[in-house]
Amino acid sequence: MYNQTEIIKDTSELGADGELVINMGPQHPATHGVLHLVVTLNGETIKKIEPHLGYIHRSIEKMCESLTYRQFIYVTSRMDYLSSHINNLGCALLIEKGMQIEVPDRAKYIRVILSELTRIASHELWLGAMAMDLGAFTPFFYAFREREMITDIMEDTCGARLTMNYIVPGGLMYDLHPDFQKKVKAFITQFKSKVTEYEDLVTNNIIFQSRTKGVGILSAEDAISYGCTGPVARASGVSCDIRKIYPYEVYDKVEFDEVLETAGDSFARYMVRVKEMNQSIRIIEQLIDNIPEGDFVGKTKNVLKLPKGEFYTRVETARGEFGVYVVSEGGTTPHRIKFRSPGFSNLSVLNHISVGSMIGDLMASMGTLDLVIPDIDR
Amino acid sequence: MFLKEYITDVVTGVISLLKGMRKTGYYFTHPKEIITEQYPDNRATLLMSDRFKGEVVMPHDANNEHTCTGCTACELACPNGTIKVVTKFETSPEGKKKKAIDALVYRLELCTMCNLCIVACPSDAIKMAPNFEHSVFDRTKLTKVLNQPGSKIRKGIE
Amino acid sequence: MFSLEGITTNVQDWLLMKFNPTMALAIECVIVILLSISLFALLGLVLVLMERKVAAHIQIRLGPNRVGPGGMFQTVADTLKLIMKEGLVPDKADKFLFNLAPFVVMMVGMLLLAPIAFAKNFQIWDISIGVLYISSVSSLSVIGILMAGWASNNKYSLIGAMRSGAQIVSYELSAGFAVLTIVVLTGSLQISEIVNAQQNGWWIFKGHIPAVIAFVLYIIAVTAETNRAPFDLAEAESELTAGFHTEYSGMRFALFFLAEYINIFIVCAIGATLFFGGWMPLHIGNWEAFNHLMDYIPSSVWFMGKTFFLIFLIMWFRWTFPRLRVDQLLNLEWKYLLPISLFNLLLVAVIAILGWHF
Numbered sequence: 014m015y016n017q018t019e020i021i022k023d024t025s026e027l028g029a030d031g032e033l034v035i036n037m038g039p040q041h042p043a044t045h046g047v048l049h050l051v052v053t054l055n056g057e058t059i060k061k062i063e064p065h066l067g068y069i070h071r072s073i074e075k076m077c078e079s080l081t082y083r084q085f086i087y088v089t090s091r092m093d094y095l096s097s098h099i100n101n102l103g104c105a106l107l108i109e110k111g112m113q114i115e116v117p118d119r120a121k122y123i124r125v126i127l128s129e130l131t132r133i134a135s136h137e138l139w140l141g142a143m144a145m146d147l148g149a150f151t152p153f154f155y156a157f158r159e160r161e162m163i164t165d166i167m168e169d170t171c172g173a174r175l176t177m178n179y180i181v182p183g184g185l186m187y188d189l190h191p192d193f194q195k196k197v198k199a200f201i202t203q204f205k206s207k208v209t210e211y212e213d214l215v216t217n218n219i220i221f222q223s224r225t226k227g228v229g230i231l232s233a234e235d236a237i238s239y240g241c242t243g244p245v246a247r248a249s250g251v252s253c254d255i256r257k258i259y260p261y262e263v264y265d266k267v268e269f270d271e272v273l274e275t276a277g278d279s280f281a282r283y284m285v286r287v288k289e290m291n292q293s294i295r296i297i298e299q300l301i302d303n304i305p306e307g308d309f310v311g312k313t314k315n316v317l318k319l320p321k322g323e324f325y326t327r328v329e330t331a332r333g334e335f336g337v338y339v340v341s342e343g344g345t346t347p348h349r350i351k352f353r354s355p356g357f358s359n360l361s362v363l364n365h366i367s368v369g370s371m372i373g374d375l376m377a378s379m380g381t382l383d384l385v386i387p388d389i390d391r
Numbered sequence: 392m393f394l395k396e397y398i399t400d401v402v403t404g405v406i407s408l409l410k411g412m413r414k415t416g417y418y419f420t421h422p423k424e425i426i427t428e429q430y431p432d433n434r435a436t437l438l439m440s441d442r443f444k445g446e447v448v449m450p451h452d453a454n455n456e457h458t459c460t461g462c463t464a465c466e467l468a469c470p471n472g473t474i475k476v477v478t479k480f481e482t483s484p485e486g487k488k489k490k491a492i493d494a495l496v497y498r499l500e501l502c503t504m505c506n507l508c509i510v511a512c513p514s515d516a517i518k519m520a521p522n523f524e525h526s527v528f529d530r531t532k533l534t535k536v537l538n539q540p541g542s543k544i545r546k547g548i549e
Numbered sequence: 550m551f552s553l554e555g556i557t558t559n560v561q562d563w564l565l566m567k568f569n570p571t572m573a574l575a576i577e578c579v580i581v582i583l584l585s586i587s588l589f590a591l592l593g594l595v596l597v598l599m600e601r602k603v604a605a606h607i608q609i610r611l612g613p614n615r616v617g618p619g620g621m622f623q624t625v626a627d628t629l630k631l632i633m634k635e636g637l638v639p640d641k642a643d644k645f646l647f648n649l650a651p652f653v654v655m656m657v658g659m660l661l662l663a664p665i666a667f668a669k670n671f672q673i674w675d676i677s678i679g680v681l682y683i684s685s686v687s688s689l690s691v692i693g694i695l696m697a698g699w700a701s702n703n704k705y706s707l708i709g710a711m712r713s714g715a716q717i718v719s720y721e722l723s724a725g726f727a728v729l730t731i732v733v734l735t736g737s738l739q740i741s742e743i744v745n746a747q748q749n750g751w752w753i754f755k756g757h758i759p760a761v762i763a764f765v766l767y768i769i770a771v772t773a774e775t776n777r778a779p780f781d782l783a784e785a786e787s788e789l790t791a792g793f794h795t796e797y798s799g800m801r802f803a804l805f806f807l808a809e810y811i812n813i814f815i816v817c818a819i820g821a822t823l824f825f826g827g828w829m830p831l832h833i834g835n836w837e838a839f840n841h842l843m844d845y846i847p848s849s850v851w852f853m854g855k856t857f858f859l860i861f862l863i864m865w866f867r868w869t870f871p872r873l874r875v876d877q878l879l880n881l882e883w884k885y886l887l888p889i890s891l892f893n894l895l896l897v898a899v900i901a902i903l904g905w906h907f
């Protein structure tokens with residue numbers, strides 16, 4: 014890798030054959046955070062992209078090693094902050110799996126509903142931000158209007174809007190808010206009536222289509238070899254939905270389709286996410302009226318001790334497969350912990366899919382990869 | 392054939408653009424759809440969710456009594472050292488020595504509002520309050536002592 | 550009835566009475582300069598506020614509403630802030646060109662103001678080749694932008710400026726052809742004659758479908774020429790941070806910002822003059838009573854109303870559409886707009902020769 018002076022030297026001088034090296038980020042409107050892309054250009058055409066990471070590294074994995082099994086869950090909200098609830102769920106599932114904790118049905122149902130709400134909220138934000146990357150500012154506000162309803166629901170029930178920390182090993186922190194079902198139903202009606210708006214403004218727009226169709230094509234083989242998961246891989250036709258392959262909680266009881274597209278371009282990735290929102294609505298509709306009565310948290314010991322061994326669980330976040338890998342020595346804290354974050358693998362294809370395209374295409378490819386930088390860097 | 396394709400291209404493109412303009416035009420002409428909240432002005436009517444995790448507080452009743460026993464469960468549960476329980480020994484009228492809190496120091500600037508301390512508390516002595524306007528000019532003001540001066544533990548709480 | 554024409558004649562009579570003709574002309578020049586500069590400042594303030602309000606209402610929010618009633622003085626406050634801000638010059642920038650560029654862009658805007666008829670007989674310079682003058686001068690603004698991009702010594706600025714160069718040069722063509730259709734219909738390049746030819750109806754109504762097509766082409770082309778979204782590739786916020794004016798700050802940035810809005814005003818004013826009859830009131834056939842009523846509205850109000858309608862249209866575009874890519878931008882011009890406008894010009898020529906227009 015580079016040391017600091019080499020980076021400066023490397024990026025401030027013209028390369029061979031009229032190459033132009035520009036630094037996109039760490040402060041750049043399109044990178045949505047502190048991602049640093051060193052882009053080598055030939056005119057407008059991209060020759061090479063090199064992502065430089067580390068600007069928001071907080072060593073979360075190391076931090077988690079000093080926290081108990083109850084405490085480390087909340088830190089994972091700070092990784093992929095847009096699907097924090099699902100991250101928390103992954104960690105809780107690992108502890109429940111390792112300690113054989115029985116989770117009440119009510120908790121399972123609520124967890125799934127909240128996961129799907131989180132997924133919709135994340136995709137809504139992505140939709141707005143993606144449209145903004147391509148220069149359309151208005152859809153951002155329309156998407157946020159719907160997202161706001163979800164954050165309100167989260168605020169009512171979980172007490173926070175973004176980093177909820179509502180899940181504890183064995184169930185939930187407290188019971189549902191009495192208004193929960195009513196508000197979720199109101200959200201579903203609102204969402205269904207506003208979906209056409211996104212179609213008019215974004216999906217069917219000729220400029221948007223020409224900006225995304227055939228841009229950043231990722232083949233199924235490449236998707237697999239780069240380790241892409243989630244909507245990015247599914248847009249290339251790779252079936253990789255953890256909710257279908259390894260169903261957790263009550264995903265095996267609900268009916269939903271795994272959204273698959275075959276084109277593998279930016280528009281396919283866009284369509285996968287838009288359709289996924291509808292599938293999430295479908296899941297919520299099936300569950301919202303059938304939440305069983307009962308406890309919201311199972312019986313757990315006061316001090317959690319994972320038995321000696323190695324544990325791995327995976328969940329499907331809004332961005333793909335999120336894996337938690339814990340090595341336990343039998344103590345109250347993990348011996349070693351590793352998170353498999355979807356964003357890191359998805360970012361790694363950026364160079365592959367953007368070489369030969371233009372700067373404008375980079376925005377489309379980067380937008381549809383749906384990068385959350387704290388998730389990549391941890 | 393080429394000409395036909397060309398013309399359909401232009402027409403469908405223009406139609407898709409007009410559809411988008413109709414949508415934005417609708418919102419432009421319907422100010423009722425505006426969703427903005429006038430935040431600092433609507434402070435009086437602002438409704439915060441009762442579960443909103445804004446800061447940790449310790450409720451006191453009319454006799455200036457709280458229910459904190461000083462068991463340090465919250466201190467142990469806290470992932471980042473936000474809470475520090477300082478205990479002292481009080482002599483009751485019968486001459487028995489009893490452990491009580493001197494100060495429950497809460498450092499708001501470290502708190503991540505994870506709610507673990509509230510769940511851990513066996514006597515419901517602390518709870519989350521929906522206050523969110525925490526800005527101060529001096530960092531030391533964020534270090535708070537939750538129990539009020541001269542407060543005592545309520546009778547019957549062990 | 551309120552009329553700007555009376556004021557100008559009175560001023561001129563009074564000046565000729567007091568001074569010799571040369572002196573009077575000099576004083577008139579000074580007055581015109583002062584007026585156009587104040588018009589610039591005023592337009593900048595009004596249009597920026599208008600843009601922000603239009604954007605806000607389209608985006609279901611309120612927009613500026615703190616400074617003054619309904620946020621009216623927000624732009625004044627912003628301008629004061631920009632004036633007081635330090636104008637940074639990058640270390641290795643070409644200082645002379647860097648400082649010159651915003652003024653070049655401004656100057657072009659000022660020059661374009663000359664042939665515009667703001668009201669009946671209220672025009673700075675009714676040059677006989679008015680339309681030709683406009684299309685030639687408006688292409689000069691690219692020099693200022695290229696200058697800014699080059700002098701900034703910033704790669705983003707350079708890319709933005711190069712994009713802008715390619716864009717303005719190509720869209721100049723279809724804007725020119727759209728203007729030419731009206732010239733063909735009128736048979737004159739003079740602005741006052743073009744306006745007078747629309748006494749019994751505006752060209753957009755009189756010229757049948759070709760005039761409508763020409764209008765659409767004109768609006769698209771000038772949106773591109775003024776670097777507005779969806780053609781704001783020179784700025785392309787999410788790609789090039791701020792494009793050619795990335796390195797500008799303080800008053801120099803304000804000049805670029807102002808120039809953008811002035812350019813919009815000017816192209817919309819020209820569009821209103823060519824297609825909507827400039828200051829000419831709406832007249833329908835032989836509805837005498839209606840036509841008479843319309844005449845009571847001052848001509849300056851008509852002109853401003855039409856211009857601001859077109860400005861609103863361009864703002865509406867900006868807040869609805871995504872941005873095009875640079876190759877698509879050139880494709881749109883060379884593969885769609887240019888052939889269509891050439892064909893349209895032919896159609897108009899046929900109509901004009903056969904006298905099919907009203």
